[in-house]
Amino acid sequence: MNWIDRTVGYLSPVAGMRRQAARKMLERTAPRARPGRRFMGKDRDFDTVSSNPNDGRPKRYVDRMTILRLIAENPFARKALNALLNSLIGWGITGAPTGPKVMRDHWAAWINACDYYNRHDLYGLQKLWAISMLRDGEVFIVQRLIKAPGIIPLRLQTYDKGMLAADKYGLNIERGIEYDDEGRAVAYHFYRGRKGYRWSSTETIRFPAEEVIHLFDSEWVGQTEGVSLFEPIVKRLGDVEEGIEAEVVKANIAACLVGFRYRPPAQEGEDPNIGIPVDEAQERAPIEEFVPGMIETLEDGEQITFSNPPKTGGINDLARIALLASAAGVGVTYEQMTGDLSNVNFSSYKAGALENKRFIGRLQYLTFIPICLNRVFGWFARTGWESGYLSKPAYPVKWTPPPFESIDREGDAMADILEMEAGLESRANLLNARGYDHDPMMEEIATARDLLNRLKLAFRGDPMVPGAASNSANGDANASDPNRMMMMAIARRLMSPR
Structure with a gap:
């Protein structure tokens, strides 16, 4: 609210409310505006290159629920997610720390008890983190402390993008992330309960940045928000779904073979229903149907004509092109996304898999391991040292992803x-x-x-x-x-x- 709005609101509250309502409506309908977009306490036009690196990247925002619905309902999107997950995580990226045997024994015991909700081991959490990073674009891992006899008290709590207090804005707070004067994250705000559940509430909880791992794949300098890997293919897969649905409707119409009986006009004094069977008990309209082996004798002058339903086909090429573009958009091969191996041989399939392996290796060694797993092990070692289980606050560790068959x-x-x-x-x-x-x-x-x-x-x-x-x-x-x-x-x- 600028000084003009405040002055109008002071002199005439009703006029001030109208101005605010009109401004909100303008923000919702303006093609270049994004409501609530703030950085360092100042409003920013999205297309203007400012001190916020996110403003320098033109981007079509896709609603998170659209991505979730795509993964849940579209079989090709789900197949692509599973292919990425199988290559990126598989049965889990195993860590081999170097140190005394007592430290390795504590590490082996903690792997099975690291989940804050006591549901997964470390490798199951890796699967959840990878799914959220690929699907939502980002995931948050929070350090929690729970004492248990004989086990290092570190626990890992996972928050997805929907748990981030995105509507919490303020001075140096953007979509629930609090920054310092130089743009570095200093704290994260999450809802205590997920929206829509009976135990949900608007109450938020604040975690310092050193207790939170914000896992996402950075694509530009200064990026503060993850982008879903499936965002570029929402329209393409939607076109495939619409095309398949239209082809099914067309096939149903083509299956409706209709016959038309033509009778010359009845002459004066003739019964118009001669030759047409009628259900006299129900007094219904004449019964007309085709049955296998039926022989029908027509009256003089009567004719039978049939409809010409449209022929089906022609969607294969269009669907293949759309699926090729979708597979390229998420970083998998066409064969991995569709399971169709009819157009490849041994050499082409093996060569096509090389690029996918490089992409997966980049995600593993440049994003998942250094940003997430190394920090998790650092938390483990420091917590073990502070709680008296380990003799040093840091140990070297080597992470080994699952092999490609x-x-x-x-x-x-x-x-x-x-x-x-x-x-x-x-x-x-x-x-x-x-x-x-x-x-x-x-x-x-x-x-x-x-x-x-x-x-x-x-x-x-x-x-x-x-x-x-x-x-x-x-x-x-x-x-x-x-x-x-x-x-x-x-x-x-x-x-x-x-």
């Missing part, structure tokens, strides 16, 4: 062997790419080897069988192994250009 396991394995022998790759990197941690894997292999030696057992494919250590000293044993020579020949054939 190989389409050609034999060819990929032989290529890995050749690269290791040529010094182009290390065993640790290959194991990490498959979702395994190198040191625990080597310990597991050593334990299995000792067990086999003790039991005097040997199986084909064992990394080291009894007696192999003495043979390897000759230097020629491995080279003369016929199995190894055959495997190397196969690998060279697979790696050779065609």
Whole structure:
């Protein structure tokens, strides 16, 4: 409210109320205005480049409920979300901290008890966080403390975008996020209960920024709000739904075969119903129907004509183009979004999956792990140190995402062997790419080897069988192994250009 509005309201309250009502109506109908858009206590035109980085990015705002309805009702959107989720999280991004055994034991126990609502373990929470980040654009993880015997008291409470007090505005507060004078978040405001539930209320709770992880994928400098990954494809998938519905209606109309009986006008003194069966008991209109095997004798001059329903088809190409654009918009392949493998072969499918793997790797190593998982482990270590469970407030940790399943396991394995022998790759990197941690894997292999030696057992494919250590000293044993020579020949054939 500017000084003119305040003056008018003071002199004439009724006129002031009318001015405010008219201003609100103008804000709702103006194409370039966004009601309630404030930053640092000042109103900003959305299309004006200002100190708020969000104002410098032209953007079509899509209502959150539209995205939720799209994911819930559209099978292609749901399939795309599942494909992204399976690649990004899978069965969970596992963390392997480096430190004393007591710390690793506390970490293993805390993983199963980290949920504030006692419903999920850490990997189940990762799934919820990833779904909210991909669907809503952002998710909030709050640090809470709950004492439990023998377990580090840190708990993780999850708030989605709908729980953020977005209507809470004020000085340096925008959509429930409180900023300092330099635009850095200092606190977050959430509703105590979700709107629409019996226990919902307008009461809010404030958390300092150091106790909140605001997880979203940044797309421009200074971004403070996450953008749904499905926002660019809402219209495209809506067009596909409308096209399929129109095609179904068209097919139903085409199935309605209608016959028309033509009779010449009755002459004077003739009965007009001659030759037409009538249900005399009900005194209804003449009964006209087609039944299989029916033979009908027509009167002189009568004719039967049929309708010409429209032919169906023609939507396949349009739907494919729309789904190709939708798959590109969310970062998956057409085959992942639709399950249609009719237009690909082995090579094209494998090559098409490479770009999706790079996209997923970028989300994992540039967003999900550094912004979310590293901070979660930092909270765990500091809380354990402050509560007396751990001896240090920080430990190194290594996160390992689940591997991508190989389409050609034999060819990929032989290529890995050749690269290791040529010094182009290390065993640790290959194991990490498959979702395994190198040191625990080597310990597991050593334990299995000792067990086999003790039991005097040997199986084909064992990394080291009894007696192999003495043979390897000759230097020629491995080279003369016929199995190894055959495997190397196969690998060279697979790696050779065609």
